Amino acid sequence: MSLAEPLSSIDIKILAQLQKDASLSTTELADRVGLSQSPCWRRLQRLREDGIIKAEVALLDRHRLGPSVLIFAYLKMSPTPDDKRAEFLRKINATPEILECHALFGEKDIMLKVLAPSMEWYEGFIFNTLLKLPGVTDIQSSVTLTELKSTTALPLRGVMAL
Amino acid sequence: MSLAEPLSSIDIKILAQLQKDASLSTTELADRVGLSQSPCWRRLQRLREDGIIKAEVALLDRHRLGPSVLIFAYLKMSPTPDDKRAEFLRKINATPEILECHALFGEKDIMLKVLAPSMEWYEGFIFNTLLKLPGVTDIQSSVTLTELKSTTALPLRGVMAL
């Protein structure tokens, strides 16, 4: 998959900083990782080109965007032909309220992370959207109370040679 | 909580763009939302100050950082005094492999999203970390197969007055 170079400890420092704040200037970033501007900029460039940095995005505060309920939905699926499966994925990706979709080992087949505007909306979502997805035979929902921790920063402890 | 102004439809366009790509220049951003540079920059500034934009971060490709297993862990908790609860949260936040922690309605009390370097690591994590967290009485783990969708972009459809 990757013919890329192994990550140096400086690359890892750069990634650690940018996972926290991608709006840092290369000067400031260089300072923090103990490098001068241009080598720091070149490393950053390489990390973007190699796809190790997938994207730089703004994270929004959902509580400032109005009321919402975070819900995890667990789906059971019947064995499905490939084209139906593709349609399932297409609809998942076309639904902005579905933030994540994971295929699971075990009893349940799929887990969805859903950000619903309200419980009423979610009720409609179950019947009008989820149950109409191809292959879905059963839905179980788990409503969340509080988000005690939420980070997009991946652990970089043991990361070394790729 | 917020004495802030309601979000205009232009603000929402700005947020939609930045959720996808926060490395846009204000010029490019202004173009896309149909505004000129300076008013666009002022709105962006306000969205940051108001905390609607919580952060701008780099998203990394976990598969390029070496092998990893994404696991959801469900905890049952005994009723716990406040100081123990604070210690629980402190340890959750101090563990970089725990990406998310949600308090749940229903049978399970807590859900953790854990990015483990390996199954072996996770086994140790259960016994050395999770089971030693104050109040934890039971753990159930769900291993994920494939990440079919994963976005940090919140839905902005119905967002209007705050």
Place this chain on the structure above:
DNA sequence: TATGAAAAGATAATCCC
């Protein structure tokens, strides 16, 4: 091969209208 210094270019930030 990687760094640092410095120039050129682009962008962010501030002004006034």
Place this chain on the structure above:
DNA sequence: GGGATTATCTTTTCATA
């Protein structure tokens, strides 16, 4: 909200170790 100016940062080039 728009236009023009200044300050700052990014990106390229070049010299060096």
